[in-house]
Amino acid sequence: MPRTPSRLLSDPPNVTIRDVAAQAGVSVATVSRVFNRKGPIREETYQRVIGVAESLHYVPHAAARSLSLRSTATIGVVLPELHGEFFSEVIRGIDVASRQHGYHVLLSGSHSDRDEMRAVVQAVRGRVDGLIVMSPDLEPSSLLTDLPGGVPVVMLNSRVAGRPCITIDNAHGAREITSHLIRLGHRRIAFICGPAQNADAEQRRRGYRAALKSAGLDGEKALEFAGNFTEASGYDVAKTIMGLSTRPTAIFASNDAMAIGALGALREAGLQIPEDMALVGFDDIPIARYLAPPLTTVKVPIAELGRRGFEMLIAASNGHGDDGSKPARLETQLVVRRSCGAELKK
Amino acid sequence: MPRTPSRLLSDPPNVTIRDVAAQAGVSVATVSRVFNRKGPIREETYQRVIGVAESLHYVPHAAARSLSLRSTATIGVVLPELHGEFFSEVIRGIDVASRQHGYHVLLSGSHSDRDEMRAVVQAVRGRVDGLIVMSPDLEPSSLLTDLPGGVPVVMLNSRVAGRPCITIDNAHGAREITSHLIRLGHRRIAFICGPAQNADAEQRRRGYRAALKSAGLDGEKALEFAGNFTEASGYDVAKTIMGLSTRPTAIFASNDAMAIGALGALREAGLQIPEDMALVGFDDIPIARYLAPPLTTVKVPIAELGRRGFEMLIAASNGHGDDGSKPARLETQLVVRRSCGAELKK
DNA sequence: CTGTTAGCGCGTTCAC
DNA sequence: GTGAACGCGCTAACAG
Numbered sequence: 001m002p003r004t005p006s007r008l009l010s011d012p013p014n015v016t017i018r019d020v021a022a023q024a025g026v027s028v029a030t031v032s033r034v035f036n037r038k039g040p041i042r043e044e045t046y047q048r049v050i051g052v053a054e055s056l057h058y059v060p061h062a063a064a065r066s067l068s069l070r071s072t073a074t075i076g077v078v079l080p081e082l083h084g085e086f087f088s089e090v091i092r093g094i095d096v097a098s099r100q101h102g103y104h105v106l107l108s109g110s111h112s113d114r115d116e117m118r119a120v121v122q123a124v125r126g127r128v129d130g131l132i133v134m135s136p137d138l139e140p141s142s143l144l145t146d147l148p149g150g151v152p153v154v155m156l157n158s159r160v161a162g163r164p165c166i167t168i169d170n171a172h173g174a175r176e177i178t179s180h181l182i183r184l185g186h187r188r189i190a191f192i193c194g195p196a197q198n199a200d201a202e203q204r205r206r207g208y209r210a211a212l213k214s215a216g217l218d219g220e221k222a223l224e225f226a227g228n229f230t231e232a233s234g235y236d237v238a239k240t241i242m243g244l245s246t247r248p249t250a251i252f253a254s255n256d257a258m259a260i261g262a263l264g265a266l267r268e269a270g271l272q273i274p275e276d277m278a279l280v281g282f283d284d285i286p287i288a289r290y291l292a293p294p295l296t297t298v299k300v301p302i303a304e305l306g307r308r309g310f311e312m313l314i315a316a317s318n319g320h321g322d323d324g325s326k327p328a329r330l331e332t333q334l335v336v337r338r339s340c341g342a343e344l345k346k
Numbered sequence: 347m348p349r350t351p352s353r354l355l356s357d358p359p360n361v362t363i364r365d366v367a368a369q370a371g372v373s374v375a376t377v378s379r380v381f382n383r384k385g386p387i388r389e390e391t392y393q394r395v396i397g398v399a400e401s402l403h404y405v406p407h408a409a410a411r412s413l414s415l416r417s418t419a420t421i422g423v424v425l426p427e428l429h430g431e432f433f434s435e436v437i438r439g440i441d442v443a444s445r446q447h448g449y450h451v452l453l454s455g456s457h458s459d460r461d462e463m464r465a466v467v468q469a470v471r472g473r474v475d476g477l478i479v480m481s482p483d484l485e486p487s488s489l490l491t492d493l494p495g496g497v498p499v500v501m502l503n504s505r506v507a508g509r510p511c512i513t514i515d516n517a518h519g520a521r522e523i524t525s526h527l528i529r530l531g532h533r534r535i536a537f538i539c540g541p542a543q544n545a546d547a548e549q550r551r552r553g554y555r556a557a558l559k560s561a562g563l564d565g566e567k568a569l570e571f572a573g574n575f576t577e578a579s580g581y582d583v584a585k586t587i588m589g590l591s592t593r594p595t596a597i598f599a600s601n602d603a604m605a606i607g608a609l610g611a612l613r614e615a616g617l618q619i620p621e622d623m624a625l626v627g628f629d630d631i632p633i634a635r636y637l638a639p640p641l642t643t644v645k646v647p648i649a650e651l652g653r654r655g656f657e658m659l660i661a662a663s664n665g666h667g668d669d670g671s672k673p674a675r676l677e678t679q680l681v682v683r684r685s686c687g688a689e690l691k692k
Numbered sequence: 693c694t695g696t697t698a699g700c701g702c703g704t705t706c707a708c
Numbered sequence: 709g710t711g712a713a714c715g716c717g718c719t720a721a722c723a724g
Binding site for chain 3: 026027029030033039041042045064067069070
């Protein structure tokens with residue numbers, strides 16, 4: 001019987017830098033130099049090493065490099081969940097920016113509670129060079145207390161003292177669109193809130209209230225309804241509104257998902273949008289414009305949120321040197337703009 | 347001037363196992379045992395080590411562990427792109443399954459050409475324990491030739507010799523829904539194809555043709571239109587169809603994105619769906635049911651695709667031992683079922 | 693230009 | 709029960 005243990009193809013399952021060195025008749029250091037384009041190498045040696053490496057299917061071992069280089073070339077992305085196009089777009093923005101800069105993306109979603117999230121934030125030591133964290137519902141500063149030291153973090157859509165962040169100018173957008181409705185003649189404008197602890201939700205409500213106030217419509221404050229950013233909650237609230245004795249003439253859902261849910265409920269009730277009931281959302285998730293009627297919405301460049309987050313992280317990593325260089329801008333506000341889509345009629 | 351270089355808080359940026367050992371008055375081996383629950387440790391020692399580790403904010407260094415353990419506890423996910431809810435759902439499925447099993451997810455999307463994808467597939471040595479790859483457009487077998495040896499791979503929705511995979515029973519679903527249309531009385535059923543090289547697209551077309559054939563409707567084959575799975579292409583094709591002298595009475599878009607695009611075009615043309623024109627899609631992305639009218643679609647449990655992919659990967663890793671254990675099932679077909687949504691009328 | 697050597701931080705045999 | 713020493717695969721000084 002043959003002595004070889006019968007591995008059929010791709011026999012050398014793990015060829016190391018040493019194998020290449022031996023086969024090429026050079027030292028490991030030389031191979032390393034070749035692969036990292038450090039120090040001068042004689043052209044002939046270079047070619048030989050490359051050739052051997054290729055024939056051996058050699059690929060540098062990332063974990064080993066990380067250990068020695070003290071850097072992983074990957075960034076971690078921690079999101080509260082992964083459901084729907086909003087997060088999808090954020091991820092996409094981060095992904096393309098990362099690849100452009102030669103970084104990998106370690107993704108982690110679905111974190112309902114703080115403990116889960118904290119665990120993830122810890123587990124990344126030696127795994128990522130930086131973190132992009134989105135934690136709209138949780139009071140976030142405590143999350144980062146036991147973060148492995150020296151890890152740069154940028155927050156997406158939530159502030160924590162001393163950390164750079166990218167935020168959306170929620171209040172501005174919400175005020176804009178509410179004023180728009182008011183200009184169109186609406187007086188009774190219902191507002192579907194987001195989750196109680198959610199910062200975006202709170203800011204949007206502030207914008208809504210501000211617009212109402214400056215139009216002298218404070219009295220209508222009773223028209224705020226509790227929602228939680230899910231389609232289902234939008235649907236439910238719209239149902240409730242349908243049952244009201246004196247209905248509002250417009251509904252402002254504080255995100256698109258809820259607006260979509262509300263749309264379903266209104267449709268079931270046989271209402272025409274926007275003739276019978278004006279409806280606006282917030283976010284401009286890509287599908288919004290394929291709805292019937294096209295959803296009027298506050299536009300936020302979501303993928304851009306991800307991209308900028310990544311770029312700010314890179315900047316933070318560099319500004320992290322021993323020179324007491326200024327921490328760059330700590331916060332960047334992303335513009336929002338009112339949709340030019342279907343105009344509302346009262 | 348003070349000698350300390352002014353690091354303010356969280357001074358020890360990188361506390362290692364050695365620091366813990368020293369502070370606790372034990373050896374690094376003991377600390378390691380404590381953290382990995384290996385070998386018997388005296389309760390007192392255990393508590394002391396844990397205490398010190400906590401007070402020092404010690405967290406094991408992932409790269410170092412990986413190097414020594416030869417395993418990373420993370421899996422890589424390689425997708426062709428990240429746009430839209432289909433991929434979003436796949437990722438979500440993988441993410442939750444991974445976390446349940448204690449794995450991390452390294453995500454990589456947006457790979458237009460083979461070289462880019464190949465580069466990613468290589469870059470993962472020492473970074474992941476396994477790979478989930480989706481590459482519907484590219485002939486995939488060559489992608490994996492220079493894969494670092496021993497890395498388990500499961501393909502999502504594309505077959506490559508010897509690799510386990512999860513596929514969607516596209517032909518079945520497409521045949522079902524086409525037959526359904528036929529039973530409803532439709533004779534002229536247009537079909538919007540997916541990308542030419544895309545395996546799913548091809549299988550769906552096969553299903554469509556099979557249904558036509560068994561109903562003796564082969565002659566209508568001219569009703570296939572080129573699309574590429576984007577909303578835009580669905581829109582364009584529908585426009586084209588509108589201009590036809592003898593229109594079909596039904597349109598079968600081979601994915602939901604194109605169906606959504608087509609829906610927009612039909613709406614612009616003032617057609618009632620499904621009275622004036624029946625329209626069906628394929629995938630059942632979550633938003634499909636919020637459209638007006640709800641999109642009739644072939645339902646595919648997309649997140650489930652991701653989840654199963656992960657689980658098959660784990661299984662493959664285990665079955666990868668030196669015992670010549672059977673490679674488990676190499677292919678699993680995911681069920682699809684016809685939507686019970688809005689019925690079509692001719 | 694190239695080789696030698698010393699870690700990077702941790703898991704793991706072995707002795708004790 | 710616990711500690712000392714080696715190795716994982718690679719990069720970075722320093723020699724030559």
